[in-house]
Amino acid sequence: MCDNGENEDLLTGMVVATCDLERRWLWALCLAVLLVQVDTSVVNLAVRAIEVALRAPVATVRWVVAAYNLAYAALLLSGGTLADLLGRRRIALLGLGIFTAGCAVAGLAPTMGVLITGRVISGVRAALILPATLALVRVLWHEPARRAHAIGVWAGMNGAAFVIGPPLGGFLVTVTGWRGIFLVTVPLGLVAAWAARSLPESRAQAGRHLDLAGQAWAICALGAFTYAAAGSPHAAVAILAGITASLGFFIVERRAGAAAMVPLALLRQGALTDAVGVAAAMTFGMYGLLFLVPLVWQRFGILTVGEAGFALLPMSVIFVALSHKTGRWSARFGAKALIGSGMALIAMGLAVVSLSRVGAPLALAEGGLALTGLGMALATGPNLALATGAVTPERSGTASALANTARMVGATFGVAVAATMYGASGAGPLGFAWALRMGALVVAAGAVLALCA
Structure with a gap:
């Protein structure tokens, strides 16, 4: 068994190792x-x-x-x-x-x-x-x-x-x-x-899936609003399309619940x-x-x-x-x-x-x-x-x-x-x-x- 000094040295070594590891991760x-x-x-x-x-x-x-x-x-x-x-x-x-x-x-x-x-x-x-x-x-x-x-x-x-x-x-x-x-x-x-490559893996899969319908509506909404903001001569139509796509997005996400x-x-x-x-x-x-x-x-x-x-x-x-x-x-x-x-x-x-x-x-x-x-x-x-x-x-x-x-x-x-x-x-x-x-x-x-x- 280790005495107190050895325990302290072990604890110090563990802290130093943890700090070194965190620095590599952050880098x-x-x-x-x-x-x-x-x-x-x-x-x-x-x-x-x-x-x-x-x-x-x-x-x-x-x-x-x-x-x-x-x-x-x-x-x-x-x-x-x-x-x-x-x-x-x-x-x-x-x-x-x-x-x-x-x-x-x-x-x-x-x-x-x-x-x-x-x-x-x-x-x-x-x-x-x-x-x-x-x-x-x-x-x-x-x-x-x-x-x-x-x-x-x-x-x-x-x-x-x-x-x-x-x-x-x-x-x-x-x-x-x-x-x-x-x-x-x-x-x-x-x-x-x-x-x-040195990073540890981390994930949270429970109850999750890729929401392709929500993603499609989000792309349409953001694209339409950006087109309007860019000074398009069809800005009014683009804004209407953006509003429609936004509504579609919220409807899809509401139906998906926690999996959205x-x-x-x-x-x-x-x-x-x-x-x-x-x-x-x-x-x-x-x-x-x-x-x-x-x-x-x-x-x-x-x-x-x-x-x-x-x-x-x-x-x-x-x-x-x-x-x-x-x-x-x-x-x-x-x-x-x-x-x-x-x-x-x-x-x-x-x-x-x-x-x-x-x-x-x-x-x-x-x-x-x-x-x-x-x-x-x-x-x-x-x-x-x-x-x-x-x-x-x-x-x-x-x-x-x-x-x-x-x-x-x-x-x-x-x-x-x-x-x-x-x-x-x-x-x-x-x-x-x-x-x-x-x-x-x-x-x-x-x-x-x-x-x-």
Whole structure:
């Protein structure tokens, strides 16, 4: 038998081993998420180059971003269900496998249609990876404080992608052309898949199945509303189709009961629905900003593509520097206060950038971007923790999918509305200002929701 000292040494060794194991898990999960988000952020820097190379107007080029977001948002719910049913590790690995195909198609695309197809494939991959990795964080970290820290680090990968993505995108577009931003990421998918092999498997199969009818109605509803938001001349018909598809979705889900893709009883969880609304409002403003600012900097000769990539760093560096601290701040000040304050800062940042003339003077635009990054750091992690913590571990895949679906729905509409308002006003300073002010209003509404919930 061991004496007390030996027991203490054994316990210390077990704690150290557990911490080392958790670090390896977190590294693998964050690498997969980083890959998805870098792929998203580099594209914003290439919009102008794609516009010129493929001779496409802004109204068409925006679909390079919007098609990815649309596929991502529409399939996230099924991605979460598949993660619960087939195994979160297995689905994450499948998503990383699809990554190579999407990037290759986009990088070799001869036309805008093929490029958009490649982005749709990439969106499918993201829809599998994100809910699976967030659900694994929810399941593998049992102690609330350690889980909050892990989620904060996971969320911080969004910021890390913003740090890496813009300068990398600007460099690649300058050196290799716009195709390089897709092709250079192909081998990285293999590295991420190798790292993810070490993750333990986790699933929750009881009473679950893939809700194909609900998924079909969800795709129709989101596609119709996105088409309307993109300024289509048939917007009224698209809105009517979207409303009809939404009704069909809720009817199907109600009949499916607990086996539904989105059980309606789950939506009666107040904390979850509040987190979903806040996530959508946040990304509506943020993604509209990230689409327009690099584009106008390049269109109006304010910055080159490489300079634009580095000019986005104040926002992303602040996000990364502070995201990992939000778990501790949530415990001290309360999640709602932190989320509401963060949303208010994002709205202020968008309003400040809107006061510039197509992103100039740079000092004004950079100040607004810094405020936006600070707000994102405060709100993102606590809001995701609120969403996943509102349900039992068995529904963690569904809850994480709902939270990320809300993020990508907001992003899809944010890009579509920003591009439409910008183009409708002659693609000049007035359209730029009004597009960002619309984003600020939506984010401010999210702040009110967070504080008053």
